[in-house]
Amino acid sequence: MRSLVRMFRFVRPYRWYAAGALTLLLGMVGADLLIPRLTQRIIDQGIAAGDMRVIATTALAMIGAAIVSTLFAVANTILSVRVGQGFAHDVRSALMRKVQTFSFRNLDRLQTGQLIVRTTSDVAMVEMIVAMSLRILTRAPVWVVGSMVLLTLTSRQLAWLLVAFVPVIVALVSVFLARARPMFLGVQKQLERLNTVLQENLAGVRVVKAFVRERHEARRFDRENEALMRKNIHVMSFFAVLTPSMTLLVNLGVVGAIWLGGRAAIGGTMTVGQVVASVNYLTYALFPMMLIAGMMGPLSAAEASASRILEVLDAEPDVREKPQSQRLSASGSPRGARVAFKDVTFAYDGDGGEPVLRGVSLVAEPGETVAILGATGSGKSTLIHLIPRFYDVTGGRVTVDGVDVRDLPLADLRRQVGIALQEAVLFTGTVRDNIRFGRPEASEEEVIAAAQAAQAHEFILNLPQGYDTVVGERGVNLSGGQRQRIAIARALLVRPRILILDDSTSAVDIETEVKLQDALDRLMAEDHSATRFVVAQRISTVLLADKIVVLDRGRVAAIGTHDELLRGSPIYQDIYASQLGNGGVDRGA
Ligand SMILES: Nc1ncnc2c1ncn2[C@@H]1O[C@H](COP(=O)(O)OP(=O)(O)O)[C@@H](O)[C@H]1O
Ligand SMILES: [Mg+2]
Known part of the structure; x- marks a missing residue:
């Protein structure tokens, strides 16, 4: 007993x-x-x-x-x-x-x-x-x-x-x-x-x-x-x-x-x-x-x-805060954080397990947009989940503004990050409440601005009660693309220093994708308030990124701008040829 x-x-x-x-x-x-x-x-x-x-x-x-x-x-x-x-x-x-x-x-x-x-x-x-x-x-x-x-x-x-x-x-x-x-x-x-x-x-x-x-x-x-x-x-x-x-x-x-x-x-x-x-x-x-x-x-x-x-x-939560966590220094760039992966290895079942990421090193400078490209299962989602410490690295380290994420208070770290997960989960409540989820005190203008940037404003206005429309259990009365755009607006609204969009365009139709792409392009071009990680399966999504990281079975196969990769990386050339070679509308791997 x-x-x-x-x-x-x-x-x-x-x-x-x-x-x-x-x-x-x-x-x-x-x-x-x-x-x-x-x-x-x-x-x-x-x-x-x-x-x-x-x-x-x-x-x-x-x-x-x-x-x-x-x-x-x-x-x-x-x-x-x-x-x-x-x-x-x-x-x-x-x-x-x-x-x-x-x-x-x-x-x-x-x-x-x-x-x-x-x-x-x-x-x-x-x-x-x-x-x-x-x-x-x-x-x-x-x-x-x-x-x-x-x-x-x-x-x-x-x-x-x-x-x-x-x-x-x-x-x-x-x-x-x-x-x-x-x-x-x-x-x-x-x-x-x-x-x-x-x-x-x-x-x-x-x-x-x-x-x-x-x-x-x-x-x-x-x-x-x-x-x-x-x-x-x-x-x-x-x-x-x-x-x-x-x-x-x-x-x-x-x-x-x-x-x-x-x-x-x-x-x-x-x-x-x-x-x-x-x-x-x-x-x-x-x-x-x-x-x-x-x-x-x-x-x-x-x-x-x-x-x-x-x-x-x-049960011991295995992502734990250190007793004396550091604060992010105030001198950190207001434009966006510097995020670096140093020789990162990760396995889902811990040390002895089969690594899903091996020796990944990359740096995102403040305000840069890093596109992550790779086949399904290559480790894209896993990679970005390490930034807000959804999981801890098995080897190597992830740093934000030079500080190991494991040395930061979790709440501080995660408040810097706006993330739209691959599967957009909405809660029962109004569209507005869902967008405001991470910052309930945001003003109406801010909510609308975020929705506009996420290409969601128009369709929200067309809903029966606009921003007051209640989305059902798991948001079933919205399409996958609509849910994803609300999730993106939710991520944008917290004005994160690190913005992470995981395959956000995969569930939207071509027309919406073009619009969303447009919005993302504009975000990338104009607004350098955040360092961005954009996971994509399609080349069209990544053309404008400052840096493209090609993942292949957990390893960085190539890293560089579109032009550099097109010249120097056979694997990128392959993806490019297979996708853009026939009109650019192909769904990726
Ligand atoms: N929660 C998990 N537990 C165990 N293995 C996982 C988990 N999530 C993903 N994986 C495995 O890790 C590998 C990389 O997955 P993921 O990062 O989701 O790939 P991608 O986002 O590139 O499609 C896959 O082999 C997948 O099966
Ligand atoms: Mg994924």
Whole structure:
């Protein structure tokens, strides 16, 4: 139960509610434990002695105890719910905040489906145990001990019976517990797999339809769905044995107590009232053990969930800030930053892995536009992701104005960078809010200027509510090219010193591309406020760049201006010939 215990730090803010719940619980158990004693009194001093007054007063006391117990139970539940829900809320927030600190590498490892299951279903599972433990789990031991003490006081003989039973029950429960945990881990893992398939299918439902793969995908889902059902049935069946066996044990205990007590009463060593009270106490002592046994299922499930939650909370973001990060010197060029790659090597799976970039060296002077050209998979996106430290280099270094990016505060570094990622993701909200994402305080004029520069202004005005149009989930009511242009406007608006456009023109039609190209050309020619990295697959996109870097399988194959490369680089000549040789409208590699 190590993970659950560790999760208890999230209960701390609610410890006073928890303390209140536990106090009420003690009162509840006290009132409950009084009842057999009072029963004994009614039988021995009321019924057997023929005293109606004792019966009446004791009955009143019993009612009182029952009412107190009920009121306490209600208050206890309310407090427990408060603790449980507060706990769940805080854990969900902590998970969300943790995920925000993740590097791209962390995110590569934990899939969205996994994170969703952990933030919802796993948290709910642990929350249930937290609330339950304030109601049932902690009540049970108090109840057991209290009943044992009272049973010993009422009849020492019958107390021995309990002593014989306890080890049997403890053994049974521990065997179950040991076997249950891996099963519950299996169930949650399966739930994750189901969620991943589901999530992929919902996100990619259009692709599925386009390729008429509905049946295939439905089958894939069915497989995981069925596996989940089987695993659940397996666990439940396993537990189907536990609770009835416990009931059987308790019933055997009661029969034993009645048999022993009956003999003692006939022999005159116990009163009938004592026998009844003892049988009750015995039941009280055994019954909570059943409760605990019944909770073993959820408890192991919660332990499994807690360990999965902690796996996320414990994950080390591998892009970390140094304790004494440097500031970018104020003398850095206001026009744009100087960005340099020095002998950079990078592998996605760390040191031992297959490098995706090898020995890359290049320099972008302030205000320069560097075009990065290369086939799909040559490492273009990877290269530019190293600038804002989405990943850290495996070897060599990346510097901004001479400072290693690893020595800069992350927020400082990333505020210098405006980036339009290859896949333009928009958030649910208005077009304006999406453009203002990186600088919510930007004025209307600035938003429009950015949209104009990104060739987005015109089509935005043609949307039903212009800049107030709400773009749907993932921006589905916009075309890919429109989304990309909004993403470019979003990158321009932050007035970055380093502007990065990753394949921004790949999803737009030829006409838009020409316009966008135009806008980019103008940006390149007029505005030197930023150093630019423009990833492109098409030569037409790069003609005007100050520097063209041709990547080939992770290596710099050539570097220079268009004219230089056309003269000196065979690989560039090839690309040029294949693309411009037949009219310049070919899509690149
Ligand atoms: N997140 C990732 N994890 C592991 N490998 C990756 C990841 N992203 C890209 N790769 C691999 O790195 C190589 C370069 O990819 P990328 O930089 O995206 O190329 P490009 O942008 O030039 O098309 C490819 O072989 C690709 O499979
Ligand atoms: Mg790419």
